Amino acid sequence: MNTLTNRSYTNLFLLPAGIVYFVFFLLPTILSFFFSMTWWTLTDWKFIGLENFKTFLSEESLNIGFKNTIIYAVVTCALKVILGLLLGVFLSSRLRTVGFIRSMVFFPTLLSTVAVGIAFSTLMHPSQGMINAALAAIGIAGPDWLGDIQIALLSVALVDVWKGVGLATVIFIAGIMSIPEDYYEALMIDGGNTWNKFWNIIVPLSRPAMNTVIILAFIGGLRSFDLVWAMTKGGPGFSTDLIASIIYKQYQAGFYGLSTAGNVILFILVSLLAFPLYAYLNRKEVDL
């Protein structure tokens, strides 16, 4: 019976998805390794070996992307995990206002990144922006959020967290809700307090949810482009340039080979960090 049914599923069903995936995703990815080693005008190419990679690694306006991309990914990921977990715990309780808070926190997830970026760049305006006006009202001189090269990247990262923490929160809520009641009952009998409940039950047992948030947020952070582009275009200077925004800049400038080299570098960076992270997190998962 088993072989009979196994034969009744046709590989033809894989064909449409396979063709689209191959032609519009896999093929360009494979080609990128070749074209990253060329001087390329789309119609013509000249093989130049690893020249593009050397340029990418040696020029400061390009290699600053590594540092920025990793800082951006780590900061956004860490904040989304911490804030998402705390919000998730708070919103898993039976408070009356949970529905309202959850909706408000989650809604930005569905908004356009560019719209959010534009709105926040006006809110973060150093002299006219509402954020500094509010800070001034309580006697704090607000910084030039997007104009100061020391903090511009962190300002953009904060907006990313504002937009993305809702997704992390709902994932944590789903994880926390799936923890069986018995654990809390056992803790009550043993006389544990709220801290024990959080640290010894919720944190370890919402591990699958936490892993998902870490993976999603970290990969998302590494690949991020649109928010930075909408808010700072990589400036001031190159202080908020991420690898993905450098790829766009080189593409715009017509350096297609260099742009593709940036793509390959991002590919390698994401693979080197994300695949091992994925494997590591999946290994450490606990069973409920």
Next chain:
Amino acid sequence: MSKMTNSASTVQPTLHKHSNRLAGKKAKKVLAEIVAVLLTIILFGVPLYFVFVNAAKDTQESSLLNMSWPTSFQLIENIQAVFLAENGMIIRAFMNSMIITGASIALLILFGSMAGFVLHRKVSKLSPFYNFLILAGLIIPPAIVPTIWVLESIGMFKTLPGIILVEVALHLPFTILLYKGFMATIPKQIDEAALIDGCGKFKLFFSIIFPLLKPVSATVIVLTAVGVYNDFVNPLYFFPGADNATLQLTLYNFTSLYSTQWNLLFTNILLISLPPLVLFIFFNKQIVAGMTAGSVK
């Protein structure tokens, strides 16, 4: 008798104390709740309110970028102005966005469900390889210029079919994952019964399995709608040109055009945020279900 009243009077104070402590705990809880609601309103409500009031102001007032209520409420006039800008570019962009989103959803449901069905049911030596491809598709950033080169070679660069197929390719891995996961809840006996009754391979899927996949299809619809509609990067690269604008790109064009006309820019933001708002109001559950799918084993 006297013993009883005695014991009752000793119980009374402790009970009282207990309820006092409970009341204190309750007050603390209420206070925490009020603080949480206020924080939520400040952090999440105020930016939305800011966009709304500035979308209803005249150009001069909106350039102050503050949150006061508009002296003359002219949201309708601003909406008209946004619609008329650049020869009705926003309407063309709206059409493009709807076509791209609609077509991507249709293809993703069809291709994704077919693939998810076979990938779940048919276990072969290639299964780990397919799983790897899905994982790779979720993790690896798309190669930009080579994709343009491929699109150009087959005459699809700057065309609707081109951008649609790119969106489909990039959303397929997650869609297949959702369908494959859901297939596990549909018993194999259904397939066997249908096959014994003389049902063909194609009929089995399209008239028996596919209708059972409705819940995931609903999730795919809302998730793809949000993802493709809000996508800025792919249309920027693969669908450039003034005639080809999507709603997200009109916003981007407007930032330089209306750098002094904040009111119109905010009206534009408000307008393009309406479709996600409608989705959010009607399909909140499906959206959350889809986005959290697979996160909790």
